[in-house]
Amino acid sequence: MDIIFLGGLEIDTVIGIYDWERRVKQTIVLDIEMAFDISKAAETDDIAHTLDYKAVSDRVVEFVEQSEFFLVETLIERVATILRQEFDIPWLRIVLNKRGAISRAKDVGIIIERGEK
């Protein structure tokens, strides 16, 4: 199976368990890998036969920007469910980076894989 990916997708959102985190927006960074057979799109040169990464990006940004979750676990799971259901993606891997959440660490977050390749 081929992979269509989005890397370094930065989105501002309300996320976190502490009082101050409920009052501000913080930037999360998503890396998303999605299994998809690109052979028909490659043969036909037609966007209708592939997974439109612009449409995926727009949907993820729309959802994350308006969300207000406490845990990154909840946010990443909801994003995975939306993408798998709405874009018929058989397998995906998402890295959610909440940069700066730990003062001594550059990167902190969650990685999930869902579905079958």
Ligand SMILES: Nc1nc2c(c(=O)[nH]1)N=C([C@H](O)[C@@H](O)CO)CN2
């Ligand atoms: N496993 C998790 N641990 C923590 C989370 C989280 O969402 N999942 N969140 C926080 C705080 O909101 C943190 O990001 C602020 O420093 C702490 N631990």
